[in-house]
Amino acid sequence: MLKGLYTAYTGMINEQHRMDVMTNNLANADTIGYKKEGSTSQAFDNVLAYKIKDLSEAANLPKLLSSPKAVDEYERNNEANPDYMQNRVRRVGMNLGVKIGENYVDYSEGPIKETGNTFDLAISDRGFFAVEYTNKAGETSVKYTRDGNFTMNLQGYLQTQDGDYVLDENGRRIRMNTALPVSIDRGGNITQDGDYVATIGLTDFEDYNYLEHFGENFFEPVEGATEIETDSQLYSGYLEMSNMSTVTEMVNMIAIQRHYESNQKVITTYDETLDIAVNQLGKV
Numbered sequence: 001m002l003k004g005l006y007t008a009y010t011g012m013i014n015e016q017h018r019m020d021v022m023t024n025n026l027a028n029a030d031t032i033g034y035k036k037e038g039s040t041s042q043a044f045d046n047v048l049a050y051k052i053k054d055l056s057e058a059a060n061l062p063k064l065l066s067s068p069k070a071v072d073e074y075e076r077n078n079e080a081n082p083d084y085m086q087n088r089v090r091r092v093g094m095n096l097g098v099k100i101g102e103n104y105v106d107y108s109e110g111p112i113k114e115t116g117n118t119f120d121l122a123i124s125d126r127g128f129f130a131v132e133y134t135n136k137a138g139e140t141s142v143k144y145t146r147d148g149n150f151t152m153n154l155q156g157y158l159q160t161q162d163g164d165y166v167l168d169e170n171g172r173r174i175r176m177n178t179a180l181p182v183s184i185d186r187g188g189n190i191t192q193d194g195d196y197v198a199t200i201g202l203t204d205f206e207d208y209n210y211l212e213h214f215g216e217n218f219f220e221p222v223e224g225a226t227e228i229e230t231d232s233q234l235y236s237g238y239l240e241m242s243n244m245s246t247v248t249e250m251v252n253m254i255a256i257q258r259h260y261e262s263n264q265k266v267i268t269t270y271d272e273t274l275d276i277a278v279n280q281l282g283k284v
Contacts, residue, residue, distance in 0.1 A: 007097035008266035014098045015260040025244045033147030033217045036244035040101030110243035121148030122238040127202040127230035132165040143218040169201040186233040204230035
């Protein structure tokens with residue numbers, strides 16, 4: 001009888017997570033080069049054998065309830081007789097609805113905006129700018145971004161708006177003469193008075209699943225990431241804006257609210273049913 005309470009509860013937790021992801025997208029609607037995120041969900045019967053003893057997750061996350069003995073038996077005999085054990089676990093377990101899955105990033109290109117600023121750069125296709133990022137502890141590391149809103153500081157270095165150094169194709173800082181005009185061609189080559197200065201580095205990855213979101217619009221590779229060359233071009237005087245649609249996100253937000261309210265009504269209905277069972281039927 002109480003299975004419905006747990007099912008509705010997991011549904012509410014899942015919709016709350018989706019709302020958190022969506023509000024983060026909306027908050028970055030005007031962030032240059034931002035790539036929107038999405039969320040996935042999983043049914044409990046698909047992850048039972050793997051998640052029932054998973055202690056790496058927070059205690060308040062919903063999990064499928066099942067007999068520990070049944071899970072131990074499944075782990076011992078699944079390879080020998082998978083069909084029988086699959087049915088066995090399904091009989092013992094209680095399907096408690098939905099489990100929060102993994103988040104994903106939509107790497108599609110955002111709209112291009114013309115600015116007329118030489119140091120504003122947009123990438124034509126795949127690829128990222130390499131940036132020497134410095135954290136609050138003074139530690140430096142290379143991050144990757146689609147945000148090409150750069151500037152030249154007083155020393156002539158090409159930097160992000162936060163003061164991080166943009167790197168060239170050899171992973172070095174780019175320094176220019178502050179007294180001379182700057183020109184940047186489609187290949188990322190920087191020239192001043194006809195003299196070559198440096199080439200802005202572009203890096204691409206074979207599989208974007210090995211990239212993690214860092215901050216608002218930075219990405220960092222994880223173990224397994226493979227760098228590859230890219231033939232993308234740079235457009236000076238343009239910026240790539242966020243690839244999320246405010247209208248679409250608002251429509252999805254309304255849908256999420258409706259789903260959340262539906263699960264609330266289920267819990268309310270179960271609560272009323274239990275109240276009748278405990279306080280009224282017991283008097284008969």
